[in-house]
Amino acid sequence: MSAYLLPQNDDREKRAAELADAASKYKYNMDIGIPLIDSEGPDDANKLDWKIKIFALLLRLRKNVQAICDKSGLKFQEARPVRDIPRLVSVLTSGGDTVEYFTPDLGFVASPQESRPTSIKDYTDKVFVDRDHNNRGSAPLPEMAHVWDSDLTFAYNFLAGPNPAMLQRFTPQTKPVDFDLTTVDLGSLSEFGGDTMERAIREGRVYFVDHTDLRAIFAHLPNAPAPNAAPRTFKSEVSGDWKYIYAPYAVFVVPPDGKHMLPVAIRCGLKTEGNHIYTPKDGYSWRMARVCMLAAHNNHHEVVSHLGLTHLLIDPICMATRLRLHSRHPVYRLLNPHFEGTASVNIGARTSLILPERSVDRLVGSKIERNYPYLQEQRLGYSFRGNFPKVRAASRGVDDASLLPNYPYREDAALIWDAIHSWVSDYVSIWYHSEADIRADYELQAWANEINDIGKVKDFCLSGGGVHGRDDLIDLLTMTIFTAGPQHAAVNFPQGREMLFVPVNPMAGYAPAPMGHGHTEADFLRILPPLDVAVQTWSVLNLLAGVNNTRLGDYRGAFLTHPVSEAYNLKFRANLLMIEGKINSANRIRRGIYGLDYVHLLPSRIPASINI
Numbered sequence: 001m002s003a004y005l006l007p008q009n010d011d012r013e014k015r016a017a018e019l020a021d022a023a024s025k026y027k028y029n030m031d032i033g034i035p036l037i038d039s040e041g042p043d044d045a046n047k048l049d050w051k052i053k054i055f056a057l058l059l060r061l062r063k064n065v066q067a068i069c070d071k072s073g074l075k076f077q078e079a080r081p082v083r084d085i086p087r088l089v090s091v092l093t094s095g096g097d098t099v100e101y102f103t104p105d106l107g108f109v110a111s112p113q114e115s116r117p118t119s120i121k122d123y124t125d126k127v128f129v130d131r132d133h134n135n136r137g138s139a140p141l142p143e144m145a146h147v148w149d150s151d152l153t154f155a156y157n158f159l160a161g162p163n164p165a166m167l168q169r170f171t172p173q174t175k176p177v178d179f180d181l182t183t184v185d186l187g188s189l190s191e192f193g194g195d196t197m198e199r200a201i202r203e204g205r206v207y208f209v210d211h212t213d214l215r216a217i218f219a220h221l222p223n224a225p226a227p228n229a230a231p232r233t234f235k236s237e238v239s240g241d242w243k244y245i246y247a248p249y250a251v252f253v254v255p256p257d258g259k260h261m262l263p264v265a266i267r268c269g270l271k272t273e274g275n276h277i278y279t280p281k282d283g284y285s286w287r288m289a290r291v292c293m294l295a296a297h298n299n300h301h302e303v304v305s306h307l308g309l310t311h312l313l314i315d316p317i318c319m320a321t322r323l324r325l326h327s328r329h330p331v332y333r334l335l336n337p338h339f340e341g342t343a344s345v346n347i348g349a350r351t352s353l354i355l356p357e358r359s360v361d362r363l364v365g366s367k368i369e370r371n372y373p374y375l376q377e378q379r380l381g382y383s384f385r386g387n388f389p390k391v392r393a394a395s396r397g398v399d400d401a402s403l404l405p406n407y408p409y410r411e412d413a414a415l416i417w418d419a420i421h422s423w424v425s426d427y428v429s430i431w432y433h434s435e436a437d438i439r440a441d442y443e444l445q446a447w448a449n450e451i452n453d454i455g456k457v458k459d460f461c462l463s464g465g466g467v468h469g470r471d472d473l474i475d476l477l478t479m480t481i482f483t484a485g486p487q488h489a490a491v492n493f494p495q496g497r498e499m500l501f502v503p504v505n506p507m508a509g510y511a512p513a514p515m516g517h518g519h520t521e522a523d524f525l526r527i528l529p530p531l532d533v534a535v536q537t538w539s540v541l542n543l544l545a546g547v548n549n550t551r552l553g554d555y556r557g558a559f560l561t562h563p564v565s566e567a568y569n570l571k572f573r574a575n576l577l578m579i580e581g582k583i584n585s586a587n588r589i590r591r592g593i594y595g596l597d598y599v600h601l602l603p604s605r606i607p608a609s610i611n612i
């Protein structure tokens with residue numbers, strides 16, 4: 001008898017009791033208003049290979065951060081010796097916070113003046129150690145550091161950066177309140193000679209990213225210099241500096257017969273608050289507007305696109321799988337590797353990473369507590385079916401490659417979605433021979449309803465609840481696997497690559513948005529993150545992107561006992577290999593166009609689950 005059985009085919013009387021016993025180990029946690037797993041169960045833990053990788057990473061980070069401190073000469077409040085053996089022994093033996101030991105929160109640089117960059121070169125010279133510094137560590141300068149000042153790089157961030165699915169086509173229906181695009185003189189920009197905004201809108205070549213709703217997380221602190229300012233704090237100590245979040249709107253246009261879009265206008269807040277529309281002709285005022293846009297975009301990335309819509313979306317699906325499916329259920333067997341480490345890493349995030357005055361709070365522009373209601377609203381309002389990647393691209397008007405060419409995230413995500421969909425279709429066909437088999441699977445029906453009704457994953461079920469048929473199940477499983485694997489990889493791993501050089505991808509601004517014109521380099525440097533924040537960013541983001549464990553398509557031998565599943569799995573893995581080749585070829589073209597490639601959806605780099 002197969003170890004995998006649908007409940008209607010399992011005549012063992014103890015199945016229900018076994019499932020109830022397994023489910024009894026779980027309860028929901030509602031600390032941040034989203035249903036999450038309270039404590040990890042036996043199937044949730046990371047395996048030994050993950051533990052070895054994280055320990056090696058932590059050792060490396062400790063050494064590298066120390067090398068940066070040595071080279072930069074920055075004097076942090078809390079810098080510790082690189083080898084604090086007694087403390088390490090105490091951490092390891094008493095079960096203390098190993099992450100805190102290895103990636104210490106360095107605090108501030110004592111003098112705010114010392115932390116201000118005097119030129120962009122300060123970031124390259126003080127935050128990065130290109131070669132082993134006295135053989136004690138290294139922090140290589142990222143590729144983005146060489147192209148930070150280009151509008152093409154700015155555009156690329158929205159097509160292949162950390163938060164690559166926010167773009168939307170401009171239409172009269174999506175027209176923003178209070179932003180008259182026709183005031184932008186397109187023809188005066190060098191790449192658009194002879195073009196007009198009216199013509200570009202008519203031809204569907206105008207796109208935008210709208211972060212005006214980030215006003216919901218402005219701090220509104222009594223003594224803040226502006227409603228969008230939050231103090232920099234370290235263990236309840238305030239630095240005297242302020243950091244800022246913005247609610248901007250950026251417009252991009254693809255030139256006629258162009259190979260890519262370019263930014264043409266940014267406004268950092270409402271017109272009624274005195275904000276101007278800046279264009280690439282505005283020198284340092286334009287560069288400051290780009291910083292405002294990226295700070296907002298990256299705040300949204302960490303809180304919503306990364307944490308909310310991957311980590312905290314998969315968590316209740318994992319929970320429902322533990323509660324409603326017996327471990328012999330074929331869907332449990334399929335999904336289990338896609339949940340490896342997720343509950344564990346989410347518990348760590350909830351109890352440490354996203355708390356006030358901890359890592360994420362230190363780096364993003366807004367106060368973390370102000371983000372929770374926004375995170376809740378975005379996560380609970382996110383339509384599971386409305387965000388299948390091709391559905392999302394179509395509904396946002398960014399699916400047409402003839403109008404918006406060379407969009408790496410869209411292209412690679414579609415290839416991988418199709419491969420997962422084909423694999424899941426094959427797998428489902430083994431177990432469900434008719435629609436009646438789906439209807440009779442009472443565990444599966446309860447699973448879907450649990451996710452929709454209790455886990456609050458909007459639109460998981462179609463009207464009437466449950467799973468409607470084989471096609472419906474295939475879609476649900478494909479999106480679950482896509483979110484746990486490729487989508488998380490797309491938003492997680494740019495943290496360790498594209499986001500390390502803060503002038504090109506800041507997570508907060510450190511001055512109010514520009515007003516008026518004629519800003520100088522000094523104004524621009526003032527809005528960028530200070531050097532101590534840049535070092536802390538390097539340390540935290542390298543941790544968050546530093547472990548790449550397990551591989552999409554590799555089920556660690558789970559199907560070896562079932563030859564048909566194993567054969568289909570081999571087909572899936574062969575498909576992924578072909579996609580790897582296609583993306584590598586596309587990357588040669590992308591490098592020719594953008595000077596950069598897009599590696600985050602290469603199948604060989606996509607873990608099966610969210611485990612970091």
Ligand SMILES: [Fe+2]
Pocket residue numbers: 306311488492610612
């Ligand atoms: Fe992550």
